Amino acid sequence: MWWDIVKVLYIATRWPWPVEMGRQRMIVQTLEFAATLGEVHLLSFGDPPKKPAPDFITSSGILEMSGMMGIAGSMLRRPLLPLQSHLFLNGPATAAVMEAVERIRPDVIVFDMARLSHLALAIHRHYPGIRLVLDMDDRLSKRYQRMLTNETAGDLGGTFEARLPGAIRFLVPRLKKLLLRVEKSLMDRSERRAADVFDAILMVSALEADEMRTDCPGRADVVAFPPLINELPVPQQDFSRSVRFVFIGNAGYAPNAEALELLDRAAVQVSKNTGSSDTDYCFQAAGKPLAHAVYKKVEVAGFVPDLSAFLAGNAVLVAPILQGTGIKTKIIDALEHSVPVITTPVGAEGLGLTEGEHFICVLGEDDLAQACLHIIRSPEARGGLARMAAAARNKGLTSQNRTILRDRLTFAFGL
Structure with a gap:
């Protein structure tokens, strides 16, 4: 049948396994759905993988990231590209991509975020008949604007910090505001051009997909492709005797680190205002911890091998996120497990x-502390948590189920 012969090549900026952060999760989701449509090949920038590709990947390879001299030369030749694009713009990587395209002869090539748009242009010049899809994730220009507005946090290096050349790692935090302003402008230009370069653009947020269609009109089909909400069994929940306020996320990512620090400050407030007559509670965090970070009230569990077990029983997900764009995968985890948010x-x-109706909304540290105190003190509030979680889960499943997402990727691939 037709889907057995479709060939898809995905070019990623990081190896997606093991999945340790939201972006890796979304890359894997695209790959898994693509494998239901045809034959999938993967090229990834960076170091040799810690974990091999699963069996549904037909072939895979590693691409070379740019060094200091390569980045400097690329910036001189192409000063209007986003700064991060130069990490992936080098002769050996481009040659390896072209060799793979010639060898595989894919029908569809998917590019991981707008930072790889330059590769799409190079491929289109040589192979104009291949369908090009940008797995954009979210509007980075919008994210950088929020980082500029929120002056207390923000990290341009992001999860790529350790992969930057040493001199750049030294300069980035010292020139953060200037670099953010420059990168916001360059990325906004790149995103607007993407609508004319690609045949389709995948975005995790339906809200940002609508904004993209309005702000960046072009020939591309802009498709909302959010994280899948799996229909997992609803766990047994009991908030009558105790509550665990839990956080999930890689603390090496600046918005998560900021949220975890805020949660710890709120937890200190809670501890000062609770007594022996209140229900038992605790604050816990799962995920890669931030090195040398010390929290007063949040217990750091680190990586948990069984997220379902961590979220079972009396867990309430607390995600005091103040920056970032797109959709937060920690909220998806809560919806999947029918956990209150x-x-x-x-x-x-x-x-x-x-x-x-679907979640408890807070605006900052004091607001969060009061929300937690209300749950701790009120049996009625705790009694409504499971109903709220179930309503949120059912709402999410109407637009983020397996059938809908497969159909959307099929459309984006032009099949």
């Missing part, structure tokens, strides 16, 4: 959830 407007953004 306390988050900010930024945390709930793009999910179509209603405050009070």
